[in-house]
Amino acid sequence: MMQSNELFAEALGVSAPWYVKSVDFDVENNELIVKIDFVKGSRFPVDGVEGQHPAYDTRAKRYRHMNFFQHNCFLDVRAPRVKLPDGGLVQIEPDWAGKLSGFTLLFEAFILLLCRKMTFQDAAKFAGISWYQAHAICDHYVERAVANLDLSKLDTVAFDETSSCRGQNYITFAADADAHKVVFVTEGKDANTVAEFKQFLTEHKGKPEQVTSVSIDMSKAFIKGVTENLQNARITFDKFHVIAHASKAIDEIRRGEQKTEPSLKGLRWALLKNEENLTPQQKADLSVFLATATTTRTANAWKYCEQLKEILSRKQINVVSTRLKRWCANVNRTKLEPLKKVARMILDHFEGIIAWAQTRQTNGFLEALNGLFQAAKRKARGYGNFKTMRIVAYLVAGNLDFAAVNPHVKVLSTR
Secondary structure, three states: OOOHHHHHHHHHOOOOOEEEEEEEEEOOOOEEEEEEEEOOOOEEEEOOEEEEEEEEEEEEEEEEEEEEOOEEEEEEEEEEEEEOOOOOEEEOOOOOEOOOOOEEHHHHHHHHHHHOOOOHHHHHHHHOOOHHHHHHHHHHHHHHHHHOOOOOOOOEEEEEEEEOOOOOOEEEEEEEOOOOEEEEEEEOOOOHHHHHHHHHHHHOOOOHHHOOEEEEOOOHHHHHHHHHHOOOOEEEEOHHHHHHHHHHHHHHHHHHHOOOOHHHOOOHHHHHOOHHHOOHHHHHHHHHHHHHOOOOHHHHHHHHHHHHHHHHOOOOHHHHHHHHHHHHHHHHOOOOHHHHHHHHHHHHOHHHHHOHHHHOOOOHHHHHHHHHHHHHHHHOOOOOOHHHHHHHHHHHHOOOOHHHOOOHHHHHHOO
């Protein structure tokens, strides 16, 4: 039968020349202390130095490991220093030592996975470490994984911005639109953010001239940034941004008209939601309103918005172009001023809007990722600085290859 020390060695992945010397339970402090030593006379390799080298002296080192049931687990290791042929001394770290001092690789992988689902504070409390330690682990692995990004095949990009900590502070995301993952995060939302992305792209094996399609909102800053830095990129304005502007116009018209039109009361969401998202009651209320209030400006604006949705759902660019121009002309002959602003906006950004018919490139997935990021921010009651927000953005939406830095990430994530 396997002895207890051998059992723990197997569980911890401890192998020659290391071995488990003893296992002690500290019941009062709820701790499991595993003492690890190396076989006397062992020699150790050193990166960049030929041969195996004997121990010169030892240092006591402690590593925090995954809990064993309810016990906090620590590995107390007698770690050797070896003397090199040139007389220098090098501290030997066991194979299971983490990237940060004081943790095992497995424990760091555990914290990383926790922080992809929880706030730093909740993950730290769950694991019995400090907020700063959880933050430091995630910071280290995000930086290592981002440094390893290979963007050599990136040719389709989506940009979006979101509010950061407070006030008018913003951060910009650049995402691989095909893989649906964030690859770049920076402060601000001006044209310079695209220039920063271009530099980042070249530093990670990418080629700016290889980017042939970019999806953005109708921000002048983004348009300028893409035009100046990604000259081969065809700009697509996401149709959902266009429809969002039209929906906002409907709501503005409704607010101005409901003072004199009682039938509009309680209809806001019925007018703004897509039909498939309406409740049976909302569908019934909307049908009654449209049947009995055909002369109201709100009803007419709603019908124009539905026409716009139908036009932008078509895939023939010539059809979209012809019908969209006709739609703008018809709207401009009405007295629906908020909707006329939308028509002017469409004409000002016409080529990018009709490009949707061919590229079908959308920022929708970035909007969803933005929602996840904002939810994480609210749960953490805000973030204090850009560095922390950047870490969280990559954890939530970056789909980084942490397993390349720590193989235990892949093992834990499949359990």
